[in-house]
Amino acid sequence: MTVQRRNTKQRTLVLDAVRSRNDHPTAEDIYLDVRRQDDKISRATVYRNLRLLEDTHAITCVKAPGGDRFDLRLDAHAHVVCTECGAVIDATLPYDESADDAVATGTGYAVTGHSTIFTGICPNCQRAGNPEQ
């Protein structure tokens, strides 16, 4: 039987915070957002609930360099990270499930999925000018 979960005010705040933004916030971003509603909530609670909501499949998590980013979308999809400012957006590219089978066959691993992260420079940072790179 599955573990019992309780509906605490804090858990709801964290879930709502993730669902209220589509810019792939960090745990710290969520902490700061939630702090505005409840100035007693601790980082530990935010981290614990983000993990728990992830385990529960209520949210997903993008393993980006520099730290995990949280996502209200539940379907597998690729992301693009700006190497200048760290912004993360969804990639306009369909998730290719057939690749999982191909790699499973080729490697012998029991493949459960894959994650693709594109790197580049976002329109804003391109405009802001890039002195020597």
Add this chain to the structure above:
Amino acid sequence: MTVQRRNTKQRTLVLDAVRSRNDHPTAEDIYLDVRRQDDKISRATVYRNLRLLEDTHAITCVKAPGGDRFDLRLDAHAHVVCTECGAVIDATLPYDESADDAVATGTGYAVTGHSTIFTGICPNCQRAGNPEQ
């Protein structure tokens, strides 16, 4: 003009250590390997040289959950990570450069590349049995 680099014993040891294994070692793995040749080398030197060799394109680095893994291969390619034991191997899958253009066009980002990580369970861990997952 490009910055001057010196050929120190430590730098050579680190490069050789990465080149002598194809199992995508962590910085700590390399540190331990190199320590066997030079018991005075420090972690800081290993980390500094790994970064420098990466910048120099002498080695590459795989951003895996739990820490960077270093790779003697210089061509872009996908990886498969075992979620049980952390083993990282090369994926049997060609790197798709056309995806970069597609995403650049779709998002407005100046895409420089992408990295794909498959997750799954390696043959060893499958054999070792997986009690309840």
Add this chain to the structure above:
DNA sequence: ATGCTTGCAAACAGTTTGCATCTAA
């Protein structure tokens, strides 16, 4: 000689954990 490199220790970022207290069910 010059200045890139080293080793050491301390700092750092992101995240997790032990524990006493609190609270949803």
Add this chain to the structure above:
DNA sequence: TTAGATGCAAACTGTTTGCAAGCAT
């Protein structure tokens, strides 16, 4: 009532950095 959840502080992991001494060029 009681087991899950919280807040706090401390611990932890992976990595970077300041600094004085060392060594490649």
